Amino acid sequence: xxxxxxxxxxxxxxxxxxxxxxxxxxxxxxxxxxxxxxxxxxxxxxxxxxxxxxxxxxxxxxxxxxxxxxxxxxxxxxxxxxxxxxxxxxxxxxxxxxxxxxxxxxxxxxxxxxxxxxxxxxxxxxxxxxxxxxxxxxxxxxxxxxxxxxxxxxxxxxxxxxxxxxxxxxxxxxxxxxxxxxxxxxxxxxxxxxxxxxxxxxxxxxxxxxxxxxxxxxxxxxxxxxxxxxxxxxxxxxxxxxxxxxxxxxxxxxxxxxxxxxxxxxxxxxxxxxxxxxxxxxxxxxxxxxxxxxxxxxxxxxxxxxxxxxxxxxxxxxxxxxxxxxxxxxxxxxxxxxxxxxxxxxxxxxxxxxxxxxxxxxxxxxxxxxxxxxxxxxxxxxxxxxxxxxxxxxxxxxxxxxxxxxxxx
Numbered sequence: 001x002x003x004x005x006x007x008x009x010x011x012x013x014x015x016x017x018x019x020x021x022x023x024x025x026x027x028x029x030x031x032x033x034x035x036x037x038x039x040x041x042x043x044x045x046x047x048x049x050x051x052x053x054x055x056x057x058x059x060x061x062x063x064x065x066x067x068x069x070x071x072x073x074x075x076x077x078x079x080x081x082x083x084x085x086x087x088x089x090x091x092x093x094x095x096x097x098x099x100x101x102x103x104x105x106x107x108x109x110x111x112x113x114x115x116x117x118x119x120x121x122x123x124x125x126x127x128x129x130x131x132x133x134x135x136x137x138x139x140x141x142x143x144x145x146x147x148x149x150x151x152x153x154x155x156x157x158x159x160x161x162x163x164x165x166x167x168x169x170x171x172x173x174x175x176x177x178x179x180x181x182x183x184x185x186x187x188x189x190x191x192x193x194x195x196x197x198x199x200x201x202x203x204x205x206x207x208x209x210x211x212x213x214x215x216x217x218x219x220x221x222x223x224x225x226x227x228x229x230x231x232x233x234x235x236x237x238x239x240x241x242x243x244x245x246x247x248x249x250x251x252x253x254x255x256x257x258x259x260x261x262x263x264x265x266x267x268x269x270x271x272x273x274x275x276x277x278x279x280x281x282x283x284x285x286x287x288x289x290x291x292x293x294x295x296x297x298x299x300x301x302x303x304x305x306x307x308x309x310x311x312x313x314x315x316x317x318x319x320x321x322x323x324x325x326x327x328x329x330x331x332x333x334x335x336x337x338x339x340x341x342x343x344x345x346x347x348x349x350x351x352x353x354x355x356x357x358x359x360x361x362x363x364x365x366x367x368x369x370x371x372x373x374x375x376x377x378x379x380x381x382x383x384x385x386x387x388x389x390x391x392x393x394x395x396x397x398x399x400x401x402x403x404x405x406x407x408x409x
């Protein structure tokens with residue numbers, strides 16, 4: 001059996017609050033309807049005690065509206081639970097107005113006195129609540145059917161007391177009854193849409209991090225392994241020099257994966273990991289090796305003073321650009337990375353002298369991920385064949401507002 005503290009955590013968890021509020025509202029509505037029915041029953045029991053009763057002759061029919069109201073209240077209580085589906089809700093919402101209308105037809109030929117047997121408070125309240133639930137849970141044709149039956153039930157009060165209601169009032173009652181359910185339905189759809197957008201954003205963020213953080217190291221491992229396959233037999237010394245580098249790259253990839261998984265396991269929003277942007281950028285530099293172009297990095301400006309989100313995006317775009325060059329620039333001898341942090345913006349440019357398809361990336365998600373990162377920060381990114389020379393070029397520009405730059409310092 002769960003402890004009290006566990007139940008408290010379950011109720012106070014933000015993810016469970018909508019359900020807890022719905023249950024609370026259902027219990028409160030049921031209690032209110034039961035109290036109204038008790039009030040109607042008390043009035044019916046008091047009728048024989050009036051000496052000059054102006055209504056219809058007293059008798060068993062005094063309890064007609066109370067019985068009808070009790071049935072309607074029971075129907076509401078049966079379907080007010082949040083987990084109740086549209087079929088059960090529709091059945092209750094159809095049965096209740098039929099019961100009210102049937103009683104109106106039954107008392108129509110009876111003597112009325114001054115006011116007949118008007119619709120009881122519990123009858124009307126249950127009809128309103130059931131129509132609201134129908135608007136919340138059911139489809140449009142079902143809502144139309146229940147609305148029509150509710151209108152007929154409300155207007156059937158003229159059969160009990162012809163001076164109490166007109167069609168416009170009955171129509172207004174239907175509109176008032178449907179409004180809360182339609183609003184809650186719209187609000188629920190909006191909440192689900194926001195949750196879906198949040199899930200999609202989280203999935204894209206995870207996909208970008210997995211691709212950008214791990215792919216760079218793995219690409220280096222693959223490129224070195226492919227090169228060693230061709231030179232290992234004639235140059236064993238190159239093999240001995242490359243293996244430690246491959247081991248270090250694999251270790252870095254594992255550490256990045258562990259850091260990402262650790263951040264995902266934390267409660268609440270995963271914080272940005274502190275990244276030494278300039279160190280990370282300069283760490284991309286590497287000398288040329290057999291089968292692998294050299295990478296030159298040039299950094300100007302206070303890159304480490306950039307806001308964390310801008311600095312992280314800058315580093316990831318640079319990593320992905322270098323990764324694409326290593327993977328797809330055939331015959332490349334060099335890859336250049338230039339970063340300039342100026343007043344109000346930071347610019348990145350990478351290029352290589354290799355041969356590659358204009359659709360650099362082999363159909364992957366690298367360019368898409370880079371563009372998403374930059375656009376989220378209000379920047380621009382372009383990628384394509386270099387204009388003045390052979391090879392591929394990537395250019396990105398990200399604005400840095402003055403206030404964020406000051407906060408980063």
